[in-house]
Amino acid sequence: MQVINQTTVNEFLLLGFQNLYGFKIFFFFVVLVSFLGTICGNLLIIWLVASVCSLQSPMYFFLTQLSFSDLILTATIVPNTLYILWDEGGTMSFSGCIFQYYFFACSEASECFLLSIMAYDRYLAICYPLRYVTLMNNVLCIKLAIASWLSSFSIVLIDTISITQLQFCGSYIIDHFFCDFTPLLELACSDTYFLEIELLILCIPVAVSPLIIIILSYIYIVQAVLRISSNSERGKAFSTCSSHLTVVSIFYGTLIGSYMIPSKGKSLAVSKVVSLLYTVVTPMINPIIYSLRNKDIKDAMRKKILKTMNHFKIGSVS
Template identity: 45%
Template sequence: MNNKFKITEDNISAVMQFVLLGFSDLPNFQILLFMVFSIIYMVILVGNTLIIIITRLDNELQKPMYFFLQNFSYLEICYVSVILPRILFNLWTQDRSISLLDCATQMCFFLMLGTAECFLLAVMSYDRYVAICSPLHYPVVMNHKMCVQLALGSWVTGIPVQIGQTWQIFSLPFCNSNHIDHFFCDIPPILKLACGDTFVHEVSVYIVVMLVAAIPFMLILASYSKIICTILRLPTAKGRAKAFSTCSSHLLVVVLFFGSGTITYFRPKSNHSAGIDKLLSLFYTVVTPMFNPMIYSFRNKDVMAALKKIILKKVAL
């Protein structure tokens, strides 16, 4: 018997190992894809690391907004490092097998970090809400202790929930097929391989998504509705433009991340298409982390000024 399967007491062939099909339907582009994803991974690592360094070294960026941006950049590095190294390994070696434990571990960390990103984006929107709508109270409300508590809460809130959800999904029996038509272990393609009725598990997934994604998204919408109303009441066009510029970068990241993630997880299993799932997943696993440094640096005058200052200081040495 192939060690990818084992015979259960009910004489059913149960899956012991999965195969991530990934981009195997593009056999002539494996080397090209490896190069593209390698470049993307380097851009994400270098870009987000640069943001972390800039926001730590520059004294003028020691503000709550940049403290959360620093956390967000570090989170993006961790987030993509759960996915991209495995993709690169599969493309380079053409060995697409992954053990049940490794698959569950990848999914668990992916879900925990994804949850942390949802809450951190909500925290960042709250920070902008206080800064724009209550500027006089901003230093008191968003003090260092509060910032640390909000950031820490974003990181740890999803841990018990997603460990439980991962355990629930991988307690399902998987039989007959062990081929995951995806480039990483995500919930929709895993549920497709489960035997029997998975309706209860699908409902459970929807409930968890509502808790860890929909609620933060609603908080973001509430914050930005207040922010927009406040901006529109500002007396000068220059003031409105300056206030909106501090929010536009964050809002763009929110749309990219939540838009693609919501479509993926809120569709019924019967409506999932492997090709569409892969395309949407690329947005919230690769595209958003890749554009994060560009969005937050090139569109932010303070970050660009701090970067120029650091470069000039190094050149002077």
């Protein structure tokens, strides 16, 4: 029996973005502003939906769940990314790396489920408007939200446990700004074939099935809208879906660009930029898209601002 002397890896060195030179402070500032914007924007949507009666509907309830998912993603990735950017690299323990991957993957999986539920909600609202309140009741909304979160945490747990069974030895350098699936597999000195097959199988319920539900929902939505004779009503129906479609396009576009394009076909720099899009930029622009393209959200924000200003005026007069 041949004994191979290998050192077990207990921590990883994440390189982040090297050779930024004079752009380091600017890049750090951009990521920091995106981080603060994500936190404020998503908390604002959660607060508005919870406090404004006109926004307490299934569509906005699921929007708050999407905001929670974005907050988890941001809190998991961005603070450590800022540290790595500032120090031009940083170490992370093996357990910390696994936990980061787990919560990152959970937030991505939950977003897939929630976007499909939101598409199904729009399908019921447009195709069955008279029965919508009965079909998409509060109990069903809560059950769908709980199911999406439980499914995310359970499915990702299977994948994460499999990663912990890998042997990491030799190199401990990850040329990335967070612990993602592919960089971890590249460092493993044990066979990863079955783990890669497992991931492909798990992608079917997590990413592929939700995308199919979204596509089918919008096929029926388009057919229903085209049957509407009034142009104004047709435009109103499409407008209720435009924000969701935009978010779906950005989310799945960056996801496909990062995980489905072969790594040989793109450089490490491109891979990092794409990862930066769905971990930093997308969570920030989601609340912006829903705020700027949604009349109900804008009206609720306007009323809250006016109410706050009137409150201050009354307080200053008294």
